[in-house]
Amino acid sequence: MEILSGLANGFAVALEPANLFWCFVGVFLGTVVGVLPGLGPPATIAMLLPLTFHMNPAGAIIMLAGIYYGAKYGGSTTSILMNVPGESASVVTCLDGYQMARKGRAGAALGIAAIASFVAGTVGVVGLMLVAPPIAKFALSFSSPEYFALMSLGLALVVLLAGRSIVKALLAALVGLWIASVGTDLFSATSRFTFGQMELLSGIDFIVVAIGVFALGEVLANMETHEDTQLLPVPKGLKNLLPTWQDLKDCRFAFANGSVVGFLVGALPGGGSTIASFLSYGLEKAVSPRRDQFGTGVIEGVAAPEGANNSETGGALVPLLTLGIPGSGTTAILLAALVLWGFKPGPLFIPDNPALFWGLVASMYIGNVMLLVLNLPLVPLFAQVLRLPVYVLYPLILGMSLVGVYSVSGSLFDLALLALFGLLGYLMRKLDYPSAPLILGLALGAGMERALRQSLMMSEGSLSILVSRPISAVMLSLAALVLLIPLFGRFNAWRLRALEQG
Amino acid sequence: MNVRYGALVLAALAGVSPPALAQGFKPTRTVDLVVHTGPGGGSDVLARAIAVMAEKEKLLPVRMQVVNKPGGLGAVAAAYLAEKRGDPNTIGLFTGVWLQTPLVSAEARITLLDLTPIARLVLEPAVIAVKADAPYKTFADFIDAANKNPGQLKQSGGSNTSRDNVVRQLLQKSTGARWAFISFPGGGERIAALLGGHVDIMVIEPEEAGEHIRAGNMRVLAQISEHRLPAFPNVPTLKEAGFDVPVVPQVRGVVAPPGIPKENVEFWEDFSRRLTRTPSWRKYIADNQFEDGYQNAAELAKFYVEFTDRMRAILKDAGVKTVR
Numbered sequence: 001m002e003i004l005s006g007l008a009n010g011f012a013v014a015l016e017p018a019n020l021f022w023c024f025v026g027v028f029l030g031t032v033v034g035v036l037p038g039l040g041p042p043a044t045i046a047m048l049l050p051l052t053f054h055m056n057p058a059g060a061i062i063m064l065a066g067i068y069y070g071a072k073y074g075g076s077t078t079s080i081l082m083n084v085p086g087e088s089a090s091v092v093t094c095l096d097g098y099q100m101a102r103k104g105r106a107g108a109a110l111g112i113a114a115i116a117s118f119v120a121g122t123v124g125v126v127g128l129m130l131v132a133p134p135i136a137k138f139a140l141s142f143s144s145p146e147y148f149a150l151m152s153l154g155l156a157l158v159v160l161l162a163g164r165s166i167v168k169a170l171l172a173a174l175v176g177l178w179i180a181s182v183g184t185d186l187f188s189a190t191s192r193f194t195f196g197q198m199e200l201l202s203g204i205d206f207i208v209v210a211i212g213v214f215a216l217g218e219v220l221a222n223m224e225t226h227e228d229t230q231l232l233p234v235p236k237g238l239k240n241l242l243p244t245w246q247d248l249k250d251c252r253f254a255f256a257n258g259s260v261v262g263f264l265v266g267a268l269p270g271g272g273s274t275i276a277s278f279l280s281y282g283l284e285k286a287v288s289p290r291r292d293q294f295g296t297g298v299i300e301g302v303a304a305p306e307g308a309n310n311s312e313t314g315g316a317l318v319p320l321l322t323l324g325i326p327g328s329g330t331t332a333i334l335l336a337a338l339v340l341w342g343f344k345p346g347p348l349f350i351p352d353n354p355a356l357f358w359g360l361v362a363s364m365y366i367g368n369v370m371l372l373v374l375n376l377p378l379v380p381l382f383a384q385v386l387r388l389p390v391y392v393l394y395p396l397i398l399g400m401s402l403v404g405v406y407s408v409s410g411s412l413f414d415l416a417l418l419a420l421f422g423l424l425g426y427l428m429r430k431l432d433y434p435s436a437p438l439i440l441g442l443a444l445g446a447g448m449e450r451a452l453r454q455s456l457m458m459s460e461g462s463l464s465i466l467v468s469r470p471i472s473a474v475m476l477s478l479a480a481l482v483l484l485i486p487l488f489g490r491f492n493a494w495r496l497r498a499l500e501q502g
Numbered sequence: 503m504n505v506r507y508g509a510l511v512l513a514a515l516a517g518v519s520p521p522a523l524a525q526g527f528k529p530t531r532t533v534d535l536v537v538h539t540g541p542g543g544g545s546d547v548l549a550r551a552i553a554v555m556a557e558k559e560k561l562l563p564v565r566m567q568v569v570n571k572p573g574g575l576g577a578v579a580a581a582y583l584a585e586k587r588g589d590p591n592t593i594g595l596f597t598g599v600w601l602q603t604p605l606v607s608a609e610a611r612i613t614l615l616d617l618t619p620i621a622r623l624v625l626e627p628a629v630i631a632v633k634a635d636a637p638y639k640t641f642a643d644f645i646d647a648a649n650k651n652p653g654q655l656k657q658s659g660g661s662n663t664s665r666d667n668v669v670r671q672l673l674q675k676s677t678g679a680r681w682a683f684i685s686f687p688g689g690g691e692r693i694a695a696l697l698g699g700h701v702d703i704m705v706i707e708p709e710e711a712g713e714h715i716r717a718g719n720m721r722v723l724a725q726i727s728e729h730r731l732p733a734f735p736n737v738p739t740l741k742e743a744g745f746d747v748p749v750v751p752q753v754r755g756v757v758a759p760p761g762i763p764k765e766n767v768e769f770w771e772d773f774s775r776r777l778t779r780t781p782s783w784r785k786y787i788a789d790n791q792f793e794d795g796y797q798n799a800a801e802l803a804k805f806y807v808e809f810t811d812r813m814r815a816i817l818k819d820a821g822v823k824t825v826r
Contacts, residue, residue, distance in 0.1 A: 202573020346713025
């Protein structure tokens with residue numbers, strides 16, 4: 001009852017014409033920011049912050065949150081069309097999304113990304129509304145050993161991301177882990193693998209490697225094949241562009257998976273949308289009957305991670321609003337905004353400001369509908385990009401990649417790194433090394449190492465802390481199980497052969 | 503009509519008898535205020551507040567915008583400022599890590615003295631907090647427990663050169679007790695670790711602790727401050743609680759690129775001084791329970807030498823290798 005009256009009041013706030021307008025401005029800007037690689041939601045929100053001092057706080061938080069979840073919708077666009085991840089949370093979307101586009105199903109991929117985003121984004125808001133306090137409590141029970149176990153589980157997915165050779169996949173993952181260790185070590189403030197270069201002190205940005213290995217590597221490899229006259233097939237007509245009924249049925253589990261995994265990982269202060277999207281992709285692949293087709297353009301492979309990174313926003317707002325604890329870059333700047341407007345974010349924020357909280361929740365329902373209406377008609381428009389001949393498309397991809405990287409850091413050094421990782425991506429393709437495990441190793445490496453070292457500091461060097469805590473023990477067992485799956489398969493094949501011969 | 507007329511008159515006046523300051527330097531385009539954290543970090547929030555105040559209180563003839571150069575525990579931002587040698591429109595907001603990182607990292611080559619120190623703005627006190635259901639009622643209780651179980655109790659904090667760890671080192675040395683220090687990259691994770699019961703104690707900014715105390719989740723045992731803070735009239739300072747260790751403040755201030763002319767230094771010094779006199783600034787530091795720590799450029803350079811000498815000694819004591 002309390003929730004219903006809260007929500008009713010919330011809609012009263014969110015449906016005020018001014019707040020509806022700010023909600024639209026937020027989700028529109030978010031979509032634009034998401035589509036453009038590079039400039040992410042934290043930077044956009046920071047830039048708009050001075051403007052919000054002249055606004056009423058409800059309108060301001062509604063707009064800024066709109067940018068946050070709106071960007072998650074747009075992020076998949078360049079991943080699918082160009083293999084250029086728009087945000088770090090959309091890196092996984094490249095794996096199947098880009099392959100779908102290569103097969104002429106760009107429209108279906110873009111469409112399912114929008115639909116999955118809408119479904120999971122809405123579930124995330126429902127979660128925020130209904131279970132925020134207990135989920136916040138659950139999130140606090142997570143500490144370093146649990147994070148280590150969670151990330152081990154994520155890393156075990158390498159086995160699932162492997163191509164023909166598990167050894168090559170593991171090698172690629174190790175390189176990813178190594179790249180993650182470049183930079184200033186948090187614990188000792190000393191630098192590692194920086195080779196005396198000041199530019200490497202802050203480490204190597206995840207998005208630089210992802211764009212280099214995926215987008216540049218792809219362009220370089222394709223230039224070799226002289227397909228300059230061959231255009232990618234793009235079907236005509238809106239109906240043929242959007243996902244089919246069969247697509248939606250294939251994605252039933254992906255919607256649920258993305259919603260739940262995204263929300264739970266988002267609620268963890270040390271989680272984040274990149275990990276959420278990788279985990280839900282891995283889970284989707286692990287349970288899918290057509291596991292072996294992942295990476296060749298399977299629609300669930302787009303729906304699960306795109307759902308997860310939207311549901312994650314609802315989850316990430318849980319510790320922010322119930323405890324005043326930000327978990328990611330974007331929630332940190334939202335926290336700063338609340339402080340600068342004169343609020344005191346913390347455990348009493350919601351009880352002290354019910355209208356603001358419920359207004360925000362209601363606006364997120366409205367904003368998600370706006371985003372679906374905004375994004376679906378854009379699908380045919382964006383799909384036209386693939387009608388461009390390759391001598392236009394490839395320079396365009398190159399340009400997007402350069403602008404994306406430069407707009408993140410503004411440093412020429414990062415552009416040189418981008419070129420280097422482009423070459424690495426090209427070589428990996430030539431030598432048949434899968435690039436996804438490298439990206440996964442890089443995405444998880446820093447957090448995983450940190451969590452392990454924190455755990456060992458807590459236990460005075462005893463590894464038993466990892467298995468003596470129940471949540472951590474369960475997740476580590478699951479990770480071990482995932483690693484053993486290929487062995488079971490091989491054992492079974494050997495047994496069958498032995499039976500036949502026997 | 504009136505407004506335009508007024509502006510014309512002002513312009514005319516300015517042409518005839520310019521005020522004292524206009525003779526010297528003035529920034530010519532939007533001023534970049536460089537910070538070492540991403541959007542939402544401690545320095546970033548203060549910098550954005552300063553940008554708003556500069557506009558509201560009309561302290562600058564141009565706008566001010568925040569530029570984030572995160573990474574390397576301050577080293578990246580310091581290096582960026584060093585590259586801006588002679589730039590009249592860029593300044594930086596430094597904190598203690600800018601001073602400490604070059605002491606331990608060979609690659610962090612830029613110290614405050616390689617740039618142009620302008621002014622110190624604030625000193626941030628801190629409090630020592632435990633979870634509300636912890637058995638420790640006083641800081642002495644915690645030290646007793648740490649003495650009984652050496653190395654078993656844990657503190658969450660930043661890097662090993664952070665203020666949190668320096669305070670721990672000083673307290674360990676003076677009491678002989680020993681407890682673990684666990685580094686977390688973000689303030690949120692440090693608090694989450696304490697509230698989740700994964701660590702026992704933390705050094706936290708008073709304003710951050712305030713809301714958790716009001717909600718009954720946290721208790722403050724002692725203040726790291728020379729005097730009791732207005733918000734915590736009943737909590738003893740470390741000295742009052744019987745732990746006579748030097749108070750280590752978190753310091754924040756303004757720094758400019760190297761190689762700028764003297765009149766630029768004077769302009770920014772004057773800007774910083776005027777900033778700290780405005781009502782908006784007074785309210786901001788009162789709200790956040792900061793201490794006014796204004797020092798001009800000459801005093802700041804002297805403070806730098808004393809501060810780093812003391813820090814170097816503390817780090818060496820803790821077994822951290824120093825390179826400068």
